[in-house]
Amino acid sequence: xxxxxxxxxxxxxxxxxxxxxxxxxxxxxxxxxxxxxxxxxxxxxxxxxxxxxxxxxxxxxxxxxxxxxxxxxxxxxxxxxxxxxxxxxxxxxxxxxxxxxxxxxxxxxxxxxxxxxxxxxxxxxxxxxxxxxx
Amino acid sequence: xxxxxxxxxxxxxxxxxxxxxxxxxxxxxxxxxxxxxxxxxxxxxxxxxxxxxxxxxxxxxxxxxxxxxxxxxxxxxxxxxxxxxxxxxxxxxxxxxxxxxxxxxxxxxxxxxxxxxxxxxxxxxxxxxxxxxxxxxxxxxxx
Numbered sequence: 001x002x003x004x005x006x007x008x009x010x011x012x013x014x015x016x017x018x019x020x021x022x023x024x025x026x027x028x029x030x031x032x033x034x035x036x037x038x039x040x041x042x043x044x045x046x047x048x049x050x051x052x053x054x055x056x057x058x059x060x061x062x063x064x065x066x067x068x069x070x071x072x073x074x075x076x077x078x079x080x081x082x083x084x085x086x087x088x089x090x091x092x093x094x095x096x097x098x099x100x101x102x103x104x105x106x107x108x109x110x111x112x113x114x115x116x117x118x119x120x121x122x123x124x125x126x127x128x129x130x131x132x133x134x
Numbered sequence: 135x136x137x138x139x140x141x142x143x144x145x146x147x148x149x150x151x152x153x154x155x156x157x158x159x160x161x162x163x164x165x166x167x168x169x170x171x172x173x174x175x176x177x178x179x180x181x182x183x184x185x186x187x188x189x190x191x192x193x194x195x196x197x198x199x200x201x202x203x204x205x206x207x208x209x210x211x212x213x214x215x216x217x218x219x220x221x222x223x224x225x226x227x228x229x230x231x232x233x234x235x236x237x238x239x240x241x242x243x244x245x246x247x248x249x250x251x252x253x254x255x256x257x258x259x260x261x262x263x264x265x266x267x268x269x270x271x272x273x274x275x276x277x
Binding site: 034035036054055056057061063070071072073074075076077078079082083085088090091092093095096098100109111112113114116118119120121122123124125126 | 141144212216219220254265
C-alpha cells in the first residue's frame with residue numbers, strides 16, 4: 001500500500017467511525033404508524049446509505065436504497081455528524097428526507113411532493129425512530 | 135402492472151371523492167412575520183412569508199453584526215400535514231449564497247414555527263456542513 005492509498009484508507013476509517021452513530025436499523029417508536037416503519041442506515045465506500053420501509057397493509061414497502069446527499073454536524077467546527085438529507089424520486093412523488101439525531105432518537109421529516117397530477121396535497125410528516133437492539 | 139401510487143398508507147386519501155380536484159393549499163397558517171424565540175440567536179432571527187400572485191415566498195434575516203443579514207426573498211414550497219388536508223402548515227425553502235447553500239424546512243406545532251436549516255459549504259473551506267433547529271413565534275399585528 002503506497003502512502004496515498006494508506007491516507008485514503010485512514011480517511012475511510014475515519015468517515016466510517018464518524019458515521020457509525022447513524023449505522024443500524026431504526027424502528028418507528030409508533031408501532032401503529034401509517035408512515036415509515038423502519039429505516040436501515042449503512043456505510044458503503046464512505047457514503048451513508050439509506051433504505052426506507054413504508055407501512056403497507058400486507059408487508060412493509062421497500063423504498064430501496066439511496067445515498068444520503070449530505071451529512072451535517074451540529075456546528076461549523078464539529079466533525080460529529082448530527083443530521084443527513086436524502087432524496088427519493090418515485091416518479092409519481094418525490095420525498096425529501098431530513099433526519100437528525102436527538103437524545104438517542106432519529107427524528108425524521110419527510111417532505112412529500114406529488115408529481116402525478118392527482119388530487120392529493122403535498123404533505124409533511126415527522127416520525128421518531130429508535131435504534132433496534134441486536 | 136398498475137403504476138405506483140403510494141409508498142405508505144399515509145399517501146392515500148380515505149376516499150377519492152374526498153377531494154375531487156386538487157386545490158391550492160391555504161398558506162394563511164404561515165403568512166406573516168415570525169421572530170426567533172431566542173433573542174440572542176446566531177442563526178435566523180426573523181422569517182416572513184407572503185403570497186405574491188400565485189407564489190408563496192419566504193424572506194429570512196440572519197444574525198449578523200452590526201445589523202441583520204438580509205437573505206432576500208425566495209420561492210418556497212407549502213406542505214399540508216396529510217395528503218387530504220388543504221392547510222399549509224409546513225414549508226421548505228432553498229437559499230444559494232454561492233459559498234454555501236441553506237435548505238430551510240419548517241413546520242408549525244402548537245403555535246410555534248420550528249425551522250430546521252441544513253447548511254452546506256461549497257467554498258472548499260474547512261467548515262463543516264451544519265444543521266440547526268430554531269423556534270419562532272408569530273408577530274401579532276396590533277388591531
